[in-house]
Amino acid sequence: MTAHRAKGLQWRLVVVAGVQEGLWPDLRRRGSLLEPDRIGRDGLAEPLTPGAMLAEERRLFYVAATRAADRLVVTAVKTAAEDGDQPSRFLTELGVEPRDVAARPRRPLSVSALVAELRATTVDPAATPALREAAAERLAALAALRDDDGVPLVPAAHPHRWWGLYEPTRGEVPLRDRDRPVALSGSALHQLATTCSLQWFLGREVRAEPPATAAQGFGNVVHVLADEVASGGTPADLSVLLERLDSVWDSLAFDAPWKSRQERENARAALERFLRWHVMERDLGRETAATEHDFDVTLEAGGHRVRVRGSMDRVERGPDGRAYVVDFKTGRNKPTAAEVERHPQLAVYQIAVREGALDGVEGFTGRPEPGGAELVQLRIGAPKREGGDELPAVQRQPALSSYDGDGEWVGELLADAAGRVLDERFTPSPGRHCDTCSFRGACSARPEGRHVVE
Known part of the structure; x- marks a missing residue:
């Protein structure tokens, strides 16, 4: 409590902490702008002089120090710098020589x-x-x-x-019905198979993810504009796209105005790369067959039925009649070439094409064969040999004919992901994805969360 509130009370032990010069005594003028404290019976009193304020502060310190019946502890901080924190002049008036304690306490004093x-x-x-x-x-x-x-x-x-004193519990109602297909999206499979199943469970099943960030808003806006261009709703004109961008940009929440300006410039660069890539792809003979195409197919993998649902950002028809799936990315990092070759989300798109995801899409005769899939990194420029920074980096996955032939590894991923969900095996898997994970504070694989169970 404050020294004022302690007046008239007493304890065996009293600690007066933070007795610093400038705080004890505090010689700043009291009261507010209109100085109502000066109003008295005889009119306005004169402001306290520095000497009178010092005497009042000394009396207040006396009140604080005399609350102790048996033991009084007074603490202050002394820095080496002359202009840093220094102990109050009142310490020398206690009649006891102050004792310097140079070392830090073995634990925080809380x-x-x-x-x-x-x-x-x-x-x-x-x-x-x-x-x-x-x-x-x-x-x-x-x-x-x-x-x-x-x-x-x-x-x-x-x-x-206290956490960690009880054995792990198990819900009486299973997370998923074993008699029904396990429903997963392509991104969920990617997360379960290559990043962290615990992160997937907490984010997708528990729905404990925090609200969407400005970075997610950035990606959503760019995706919508790319879809409008591909579907013909908006002309492939940068000035038109920037006008559409500005109409919604202020609704995105950024930490600071400079960050908004920086990301606005990144969005402009991403749209420029998209437009150049859009025209280049048409020159190569591939035509847009569908955008934001929803699909829902059920696959058999490892004795499990897996219902794969999702949306393909863009499907293109090549001169060979094959279907090429495009996934736009707006992140700051991209996977390695080896990771793209076995990218679960792209592989699922290709298998879905083979299993009928594009049945009925105009322009394809019958059920098309997958010709491959690719990540188009709109925020990241291409290497110089592939066109330089003006074009987006494009990472291609070869064509997969099935998940029991050259795509056998996809079937293994599907089976493993379905098994994890059905058996409720959601263990943390540390990796670089931990840097952006929302659940680090409760994850036993991270120093931030390890204290929860230890």
């Missing part, structure tokens, strides 16, 4: 740190039985403390608030 140390002591094999028992008793005493309303003062000291 209640939570005390509870953590006591908990660690109770299970420390190097501690004596008497010390472990004493730590447990101290925890029990802290847990029993209540305020005047009966609210626990140190709730973290009670074992009911």
